Amino acid sequence: MEYCFWYFTIAVFSIYCLLSWQRRPKNFPPGPRGFPVLGIVPYFGKYPEKVLSKFADQYESRVMSFRMGRMDWIVLNDIETITQALVKQGEDFAGRPKSPLFDMLTNGCGIVFVDGEKWKAQRKFGIMTLRRYMLHIYSQLHNRLKYETRIKNFMKCNLNKKMFIQTLFRKAVTNVTCSVLMGKRYDYDDPDTNFFMYVIIRRPSKTVVMYSPILRFIPPFRWTYKKIVNSIEQVTGVIRNISEMHKQDFDSSTKRDFVDHFIAEMNKEGEYFTDEQLHHYTRDLLVAAINTTTAAFGWCVVSLLRHPECQEKIWQEVDKVIVLFKSGNETPSCKHQENMPYMRSFIQEIHRHRSIATLNLPHRTVRSVRLCGYDIPKDTPVLTNIWRVHNNQNVWKNPHEFRPDRHLDSNGNFVSSNNVIPFACGYRRCLGEQIAKAEIFLFIVNIVKRFHLVVDQVTGPPTYIHSFSDQAKPHPYRIKIFLYGTCQG
Numbered sequence: 001m002e003y004c005f006w007y008f009t010i011a012v013f014s015i016y017c018l019l020s021w022q023r024r025p026k027n028f029p030p031g032p033r034g035f036p037v038l039g040i041v042p043y044f045g046k047y048p049e050k051v052l053s054k055f056a057d058q059y060e061s062r063v064m065s066f067r068m069g070r071m072d073w074i075v076l077n078d079i080e081t082i083t084q085a086l087v088k089q090g091e092d093f094a095g096r097p098k099s100p101l102f103d104m105l106t107n108g109c110g111i112v113f114v115d116g117e118k119w120k121a122q123r124k125f126g127i128m129t130l131r132r133y134m135l136h137i138y139s140q141l142h143n144r145l146k147y148e149t150r151i152k153n154f155m156k157c158n159l160n161k162k163m164f165i166q167t168l169f170r171k172a173v174t175n176v177t178c179s180v181l182m183g184k185r186y187d188y189d190d191p192d193t194n195f196f197m198y199v200i201i202r203r204p205s206k207t208v209v210m211y212s213p214i215l216r217f218i219p220p221f222r223w224t225y226k227k228i229v230n231s232i233e234q235v236t237g238v239i240r241n242i243s244e245m246h247k248q249d250f251d252s253s254t255k256r257d258f259v260d261h262f263i264a265e266m267n268k269e270g271e272y273f274t275d276e277q278l279h280h281y282t283r284d285l286l287v288a289a290i291n292t293t294t295a296a297f298g299w300c301v302v303s304l305l306r307h308p309e310c311q312e313k314i315w316q317e318v319d320k321v322i323v324l325f326k327s328g329n330e331t332p333s334c335k336h337q338e339n340m341p342y343m344r345s346f347i348q349e350i351h352r353h354r355s356i357a358t359l360n361l362p363h364r365t366v367r368s369v370r371l372c373g374y375d376i377p378k379d380t381p382v383l384t385n386i387w388r389v390h391n392n393q394n395v396w397k398n399p400h401e402f403r404p405d406r407h408l409d410s411n412g413n414f415v416s417s418n419n420v421i422p423f424a425c426g427y428r429r430c431l432g433e434q435i436a437k438a439e440i441f442l443f444i445v446n447i448v449k450r451f452h453l454v455v456d457q458v459t460g461p462p463t464y465i466h467s468f469s470d471q472a473k474p475h476p477y478r479i480k481i482f483l484y485g486t487c488q489g
């Protein structure tokens with residue numbers, strides 16, 4: 001009798017779980033449910049963007065849903081729906097999924113995972129500041145990149161069996177970003193400062209712990225959790241010291257960098273402009289900038305190596321447009337780019353062919369909304385399948401092929417495309433887009449004009465397959481590099 005009771009209770013409970021698993025909000029977009037608790041996570045494998053894209057084909061829906069944990073997520077599948085949601089209804093989709101753990105660790109400060117009024121004030125300040133001193137940033141970026149990409153550093157990569165070229169790019173990008181944000185450069189060989197370049201590398205397991213804080217008590221994730229805490233503490237510790245030094249010799253008439261601009265804002269006593277906010281804002285900018293830009297540099301070189309004809313064409317264009325580059329009497333700038341259609345096509349093709357933020361950063365609906373005839377409740381997490389847009393066969397012929405000239409018209413003019421959205425679009429579009437674009441352009445100019453890049457015959461050409469991370473970055477690879485006009489390599 002007692003057994004019957006337990007069997008009955010378990011059966012009722014299982015049916016209840018199954019039904020609540022199957023239940024989804026009324027008039028919600030269609031999509032796969034996957035397994036109880038895990039949802040479709042077991043299907044994700046290394047490339048969730050491709051798996052979600054296949055589901056999108058299967059459900060034939062511009063907006064699709066799926067289950068992960070206890071949450072129903074939605075995915076925006078094409079450019080029209082993405083523009084409708086993130087631009088036209090942008091305010092409704094401008095939230096970020098809540099991570100109580102991250103909020104606890106950052107005290108709700110920063111910009112990337114903040115929303116509401118605080119985010120609006122920080123974003124407005126960020127846009128104004130970066131725009132105001134963009135010209136200064138441009139020449140600073142050029143000088144720093146020229147310095148960071150000295151042949152001496154490349155030679156070290158060639159000689160050192162353990163050092164790959166991306167290590168050099170990561171160090172260069174870290175120094176460029178630190179200079180622009182807080183006037184700081186780190187010596188490549190300094191072991192005390194090297195940590196700064198590595199502690200902020202993002203791994204998928206970190207994201208999982210962020211959104212499922214309960215996991216921090218389970219052994220393998222416990223270790224990841226400790227790393228997150230250490231990373232946040234270490235980086236903010238370094239930024240704290242630097243900002244204290246900035247305060248000591250602060251001069252409101254000559255603001256040197258982002259930190260100085262923020263201190264000036266703090267002196268006006270704005271509600272959200274505190275020391276803690278400064279530390280987390282700067283940390284967020286560093287994390288957002290370093291991983292993505294390093295990946296972009298890595299993909300540029302992969303493409304230059306795999307397509308020597310592109311290297312040659314870019315070299316010729318730079319030679320024609322920036323005539324005095326070699327003598328050091330002309331600094332490359334945005335205005336040069338206007339006369340460089342091939343360079344611009346090459347960069348646009350890098351962004352299309354190698355989507356770095358394949359699924360964008362997650363958004364959250366801040367109120368109940370209607371999209372493509374479906375009802376999406378408040379607080380629904382939202383993914384944007386950027387990879388799918390960049391590989392849409394109806395827009396791009398043979399999308400898997402790397403062909404910069406697809407972005408040129410019959411007269412050889414560059415055609416900017418709304419179907420290439422590496423920085424996303426709308427309200428939460430990348431804040432550092434202009435900086436990233438300038439950096440990538442200046443990086444290519446500096447590399448192509450000064451060096452000749454050749455595939456390392458021992459390892460062969462690097463692959464386009466990206467490594468498993470929350471940003472699509474190249475696998476480590478080696479190259480041969482020669483100074484132009486010499487056989488030095």
Ligand code: HEM
Nearest residue numbers: 112288289292293296357361423424428429430431432436
């Ligand atoms: C190739 C380089 C880069 C790529 C591909 C990239 C891409 C992105 C993407 C896809 C987003 C998410 C947009 C959204 O949520 O809808 C984002 C956000 C952001 N990016 Fe970038 N990014 C790059 C470089 C940078 C740089 C250099 C900086 C800063 C100097 C930066 C700062 C930020 C910030 C602060 C956000 C959050 C904006 C917000 O939540 O309001 N990014 N980026």
